[in-house]
Amino acid sequence: MQRYSVLSLARNAIRHHEGWQQAWRSPDLKSEYDVVVIGGGGHGLATAYYLAKEHGITNVAVVEAGWIGGGNTGRNTTVIRSNYLFPQSAKFYDFSLNLFEDLSQELNFNVMLRQAGMLTLLHSRHDVEVMRRNLNSMHMNGIEADWIDTSEVSRLAPGLNCGADAHYPIQGAILQKRGGVARHDGVAWGYARAADALGVDIIQQCAVTGFDIKNGQVQGVQTTRGTIKAKKVAIAVAGHSSVLADMAGFRLPVTSLALQACVSEPLKPVFDVTIMSPTTGVYISQSDKGEMVMGGMLDMYPSYAQRGNIGTLEHIIAGIVELFPNLSRVKLMRQWAGIVDIVHDSSPIIGHTPVEGLYINCGFGTGGFKATPAGGWTLAYTVAHDKPHKLNEAFTLKRFETGEFIDEMGAAGISH
Amino acid sequence: MMKITCPWCGVRGEEEFTHGGPSHLARPVVGDNPMGDVSDADWADYLFMRDNVKGVSLERWGHIQGCGQWFNMARDSVTHEIHAVYKMGEQPPEGWRS
Ligand SMILES: Cc1cc2nc3c(=O)[nH]c(=O)nc-3n(C[C@H](O)[C@H](O)[C@H](O)COP(=O)(O)OP(=O)(O)OC[C@H]3O[C@@H](n4cnc5c(N)ncnc54)[C@H](O)[C@@H]3O)c2cc1C
Numbered sequence: 001m002q003r004y005s006v007l008s009l010a011r012n013a014i015r016h017h018e019g020w021q022q023a024w025r026s027p028d029l030k031s032e033y034d035v036v037v038i039g040g041g042g043h044g045l046a047t048a049y050y051l052a053k054e055h056g057i058t059n060v061a062v063v064e065a066g067w068i069g070g071g072n073t074g075r076n077t078t079v080i081r082s083n084y085l086f087p088q089s090a091k092f093y094d095f096s097l098n099l100f101e102d103l104s105q106e107l108n109f110n111v112m113l114r115q116a117g118m119l120t121l122l123h124s125r126h127d128v129e130v131m132r133r134n135l136n137s138m139h140m141n142g143i144e145a146d147w148i149d150t151s152e153v154s155r156l157a158p159g160l161n162c163g164a165d166a167h168y169p170i171q172g173a174i175l176q177k178r179g180g181v182a183r184h185d186g187v188a189w190g191y192a193r194a195a196d197a198l199g200v201d202i203i204q205q206c207a208v209t210g211f212d213i214k215n216g217q218v219q220g221v222q223t224t225r226g227t228i229k230a231k232k233v234a235i236a237v238a239g240h241s242s243v244l245a246d247m248a249g250f251r252l253p254v255t256s257l258a259l260q261a262c263v264s265e266p267l268k269p270v271f272d273v274t275i276m277s278p279t280t281g282v283y284i285s286q287s288d289k290g291e292m293v294m295g296g297m298l299d300m301y302p303s304y305a306q307r308g309n310i311g312t313l314e315h316i317i318a319g320i321v322e323l324f325p326n327l328s329r330v331k332l333m334r335q336w337a338g339i340v341d342i343v344h345d346s347s348p349i350i351g352h353t354p355v356e357g358l359y360i361n362c363g364f365g366t367g368g369f370k371a372t373p374a375g376g377w378t379l380a381y382t383v384a385h386d387k388p389h390k391l392n393e394a395f396t397l398k399r400f401e402t403g404e405f406i407d408e409m410g411a412a413g414i415s416h
Numbered sequence: 417m418m419k420i421t422c423p424w425c426g427v428r429g430e431e432e433f434t435h436g437g438p439s440h441l442a443r444p445v446v447g448d449n450p451m452g453d454v455s456d457a458d459w460a461d462y463l464f465m466r467d468n469v470k471g472v473s474l475e476r477w478g479h480i481q482g483c484g485q486w487f488n489m490a491r492d493s494v495t496h497e498i499h500a501v502y503k504m505g506e507q508p509p510e511g512w513r514s
C-alpha cells in the first residue's frame with residue numbers, strides 16, 4: 001500500500017498527480033474463501049479489515065451488490081456520539097468512538113473526524129427532567145456529558161432562536177464534547193483500502209442471490225457472478241437484512257424503512273457543533289463544505305425505495321426553520337434517503353444466526369454510522385472465535401425470545 | 417407520495433394514513449385453549465419476527481386523520497404501487513395471496 005502523507009502529497013503534486021496508485025484492487029472472484037462478507041458498507045468493510053488485522057484471517061472476500069459505501073454508509077448524516085442510556089450500549093458505542101478517534105492513523109486515511117460536540121436541545125420542563133435522568137445514567141456508565149444552560153447554547157450555536165418567544169423555547173441542553181461528525185465515504189474507502197492491503201478481495205457489482213446450506217451449516221453463497229465456497233459467511237447489509245435472511249431460511253425482527261436527509265447550499269461557517277432537537281424531531285450540522293446537513297424522522301411505513309416522501313421532508317424543514325429562523329431563505333441543494341433496518345428496541349443484532357457458520361450484523365437502523373468501527377470489530381471477533389465478544393454478547397438475536405431487550409428508543413436524543 | 421383509496425372515503429393523500437404493520441398475523445395457540453402454553457420461540461416469532469417483504473406485501477393501514485377506520489392493502493414496498501385495498505377480516509384478493 002502506498003502510504004499517504006504530507007510528503008507523498010508533495011511528491012505527487014510535483015508529478016502532476018499521475019503517480020497515485022489505485023486505492024484498492026478489483027480482483028477476480030476466487031471459488032473459495034475462508035470468510036465471505038456480504039455487503040460493502042462500512043460495517044462489512046470494517047469486519048473484513050479487523051478479520052485480517054486482528055485475527056490474521058486474510059483469505060476474505062467482501063461481496064457488494066453495487067459499489068462500496070453506496071448504501072447507508074454513503075447516505076447518512078455522519079453524527080457520531082456515545083451518549084446512550086444502558087450500560088451495554090454505552091460500552092459498545094464508546095468503544096466505537098474510541099476507535100474513531102484513532103481511525104485516520106490506523107487506516108492511514110483521513111476520515112475527517114471533527115469532535116466539535118453534540119448538543120441535545122431541551123424544550124420543556126419534561127425534556128429537562130428526562131434528560132437530567134439520562135445524564136445521570138451516562139455518568140454512571142462513564143460517558144462524559146454535561147448539562148449546559150441556554151446562554152451557553154446560544155454561544156455554541158449562533159443563529160439558534162434561544163429567545164422566550166420561540167414556539168419551543170430552549171431550556172438548556174446536554175453536550176457531549178467528544179461527539180461530532182466524520183466523512184462517511186472516507187470511512188468506507190479507508191477500511192476498503194486498508195483491508196485490501198492486508199489481502200482482502202473487494203468484489204463490487206456482485207450480488208448474493210442465495211446460500212448453500214447443508215445440515216444446518218453454511219457451505220457458501222451463490223452470487224450473480226458464480227458460486228463461492230466458504231465455511232463462514234457474515235451478513236452486513238442493513239436495510240436488506242430480511243432479504244438475505246429469507247434466502248437462508250430464517251426471519252429477523254427487522255422492518256425496512258426510508259430515512260431521509262437533505263443539504264442546503266453552502267454557507268460561511270456558522271457553527272461547528274451538531275445540534276439535535278428531539279422535540280421538533282430534527283437535527284442539523286454544518287459540513288466542512290459549508291452546507292447545512294439536516295435530517296429528521298423516518299418515513300413511517302416499510303419501504304425499499306431509496307427516496308423519501310415530501311411530507312417528511314416538510315416536517316424536517318419546518319423543524320429546522322423553527323430552530324433557525326434565519327435559514328428560512330436558504331436553498332436546498334439535495335435530498336435523498338437510505339433504507340434502514342429498524343428493530344423493536346432500537347439496538348443492533350450482532351452475532352449468530354440459526355444457520356451455523358452464518359453471522360449477522362444488522363438492526364442499527366437510523367444510527368449505525370457511529371458504530372461502524374465497533375460493529376466491524378465485534379462481528380470479526382464473533383466470526384473468528386465462533387462466539388461473541390463481551391461488547392456484543394448482549395446484542396443477540398436470542399434476546400427477542402428471552403425478553404432481554406436493550407431499549408434505546410428515544411433514550412438519548414432522537415433516532416441518530 | 418402515495419394516493420390511497422380508503423374503502424369508506426375514497427382517494428386521499430398518504431399523509432392522512434398510518435401504517436399499522438403486516439396483515440394476517442395469526443396469534444399462536446396451543447390446542448384449543450387460548451391461554452395455552454405457547455413457547456417463547458413461538459411468541460417471539462409472532463410478536464417480533466417479520467417477513468419484511470421486498471416486493472408486494474399485505475399491510476394494515478388506518479385512515480387515522482380521516483374516518484379512523486382500518487383496512488388492508490397489498491402494496492409494493494419497492495415501487496409503492498398499491499395493487500389492492502380490502503376490508504378488515506377479508507382475505508386478500510386472488511393473485512395477492514401468499
Ligand atoms: C439519511 C440517513 C441518515 C443517517 N444518519 C446517521 C447519523 O447521523 N449517524 C449514525 O450513526 N448513523 C446514521 N444513519 C445510519 C447509518 O447510515 C447506518 O446504520 C450504517 O451506515 C449502516 O452501515 P452498513 O455498512 O451496515 O450498511 P450499508 O452502508 O447500507 O451497506 C450495506 C451494503 O450491502 C449491500 N447489499 C445489499 N444486498 C446485497 C446482496 N444481496 N449482495 C451483496 N451486497 C448487498 C448494499 O448494496 C450496501 O452497499 C443514517 C442513515 C440514513 C439513511
Ligand SMILES: [Zn+2]
Pocket residue numbers: 422423424425426479482483484485
Ligand atoms: Zn376513510
